[in-house]
Amino acid sequence: MSKGGNSLSAVKEKAAADMVIRNAAQLITCKADTKDPPGLIENGWLAVKGERIEAVGTQAEVLEAVDCSRAVVLDACGKTVVPGFVDSHTHLVFGGSRVREYVARLTVDNPETIREMGIKTGLPATVEMTRAESEETIFEASARKLKRMLCCGTTTVESKSGYGLDLENELKQLRVSKRLDQVLPVDVVPTFLGAHGWPSEMPKQKYLSLLLQEMIPEVGRLKLAKFCDVWCDEGYYTAAESEKILLAARAAGMEPKIHTDAYSYIGGSDLAADLRMVSADHLNYTPASVMKKLAEAKVPGVLLPGTDFSVNHPKPFNPKPMLESGMTIALATNCNPGNWTESMQFVMMLACRRHRMTPAESLKAATSGGAAALGLDHDRGSLEAGKLADIQIWDTPVYEEVVYRLGGNIVDIVIKRGRVVVENGRLAEQSSR
Ligand SMILES: [Zn+2]
Known part of the structure; x- marks a missing residue:
């Protein structure tokens, strides 16, 4: 009691994620300060709460930061996760x-x-x-x-x-x-x-x-x-x-x-x-x-x-x-x-x-x-906690395939503000706001 009283943050409950993307073969954060490849995390996890990203990292890092027990799970095994x-x-x-x-x-x-x-x-x-x-x-x-x-x-x-x-x-x-x-x-x-x-x-x-x-x-x-x-x-x-x-x-x-x-x-x-x-x-x-x-x-x-x-x-x-x-x-x-x-x-x-x-x-x-270029980099364009959950999941294990498969569309899932709006490369039902 004496300890808990003066370290509220330590006992504060973890945020509960609404959605978790797990096991991505590659997760590329595209953070501004990262070099080639731009913020690559192998076997990457990402948790979403509401319309924002709550945590990004390895499995251990995300599970440590966020309660994922009630989250909708998207398995990205063999796939690549990048910002919209x-x-x-x-x-x-x-x-x-x-x-x-x-x-x-x-x-x-x-x-x-x-x-x-x-x-x-x-x-x-x-x-x-x-x-x-x-x-x-x-x-x-x-x-x-x-x-x-x-x-x-x-x-x-x-x-x-x-x-x-x-x-x-x-x-x-x-x-x-x-x-x-x-x-x-x-x-x-x-x-x-x-x-x-x-x-x-x-x-x-x-x-x-x-x-x-x-x-x-x-x-x-x-x-x-x-x-x-x-x-x-x-x-x-x-x-x-x-x-x-x-x-x-x-x-x-x-x-x-x-x-x-x-x-x-x-x-x-x-x-x-x-x-x-x-x-x-x-x-x-x-x-x-x-x-x-x-x-x-x-x-x-x-x-x-x-x-x-x-x-x-x-x-x-x-x-x-x-x-x-x-x-x-x-x-x-x-x-x-x-x-x-x-x-x-x-x-x-x-x-x-x-x-x-x-x-x-x-x-x-x-x-x-x-x-x-739109003055919106505080808010989107990279996969970081606090930014909008605007996310793509590509149906390929390696991000470079995006420039290799000429003329194709490798998008499997698109998430906009925390909501799945494209599935299997097609517009999901109820895709209007
Ligand atoms: Zn123009």
């Missing part, structure tokens, strides 16, 4: 399809020739289709994409507007993102990308004023976006224009992100470092000196192998100097009508084979790196 993917750059809410353009581009190099074939191309084509479709139609199509992403292991998705290019249609896209977040068991993080370009019906400067004076304040007032993004590149917005847009967005309550250095270097990545943006994305033409600036400013770089692959990019991004400079890097699908990729596994395959990343680097970039 965080896809930190997508444009998944759009109208129509540009399959005819994609097919034509496979064999025709000149865009003019493609237009002469009567095929509408690029951003203007998708803006036209997105404006023409109803909110309901776009929602249904986007929900189907998001469900496939979930079945491929993605548990958090960033979703940009940018195919409306007027207030009404930008808001339509943002409302779809909000509804997707509410009805499906994936967290959808909305980004306003009104500065994806400008509409064909008005000159750039006129649209820029509209963005600054009407669209950004209204999106901010409605709280429909967490971030604001801009396309800063030759032929798009200059670094000075991007700065104006992003400072206005910050004043309206949205933190800045940037598409930059994809086809030229005009100062967008410097701006990302100067404004300490949430992320700088693409980075094909970023000089080594600016990589250092991004690392020092703690701005993650979001790399998009699916884009470089689908456009057959003349200068694929190079992750090596970025990693050497100390930058945090994220991999993302950039799912959009010109680069229709829903699978983070496919993105990892490309990152390894075409951009010379190791499987460990690519897994970390697809999980904890993605979380950092």
Whole structure:
């Protein structure tokens, strides 16, 4: 009694887990401070309470920390346990399809020739289709994409507007993102990308004023976006224009992100470092000196192998100097009508084979790196006590198989916020929230 009275913590009952994953051939934590392989635990155990992870480690460590006697047991014998993917750059809410353009581009190099074939191309084509479709139609199509992403292991998705290019249609896209977040068991993080370009019906400067004076304040007032993004590149917005847009967005309550250095270097990545943006994305033409600036400013770089692959990019991004400079890097699908990729596994395959990343680097970039690029690394992206129980179980004993089984889906189970939402690679019943 005398001892128990002054060491309450010692006699405090252990937390009771709701779910325990046991016997994983490999459990990869993807913790930020781990090196290759990123936090590998053999015969790993993990306990979940509510929507959060309660303990991770060996059998002895988990049973010591948590009471697992009443928990639902998932046996992961012969399987790999990793964090849910965080896809930190997508444009998944759009109208129509540009399959005819994609097919034509496979064999025709000149865009003019493609237009002469009567095929509408690029951003203007998708803006036209997105404006023409109803909110309901776009929602249904986007929900189907998001469900496939979930079945491929993605548990958090960033979703940009940018195919409306007027207030009404930008808001339509943002409302779809909000509804997707509410009805499906994936967290959808909305980004306003009104500065994806400008509409064909008005000159750039006129649209820029509209963005600054009407669209950004209204999106901010409605709280429909967490971030604001801009396309800063030759032929798009200059670094000075991007700065104006992003400072206005910050004043309206949205933190800045940037598409930059994809086809030229005009100062967008410097701006990302100067404004300490949430992320700088693409980075094909970023000089080594600016990589250092991004690392020092703690701005993650979001790399998009699916884009470089689908456009057959003349200068694929190079992750090596970025990693050497100390930058945090994220991999993302950039799912959009010109680069229709829903699978983070496919993105990892490309990152390894075409951009010379190791499987460990690519897994970390697809999980904890993605979380950092959304400012959510305190909460998800790695398997650690206290973080969200966003977990994948892969039907393979070795994590490297994810980049080896080309074009496949090795996901067996997905757990989102402590709930099994995918089983046998398929959406579980009652998968809406
Ligand atoms: Zn993009």
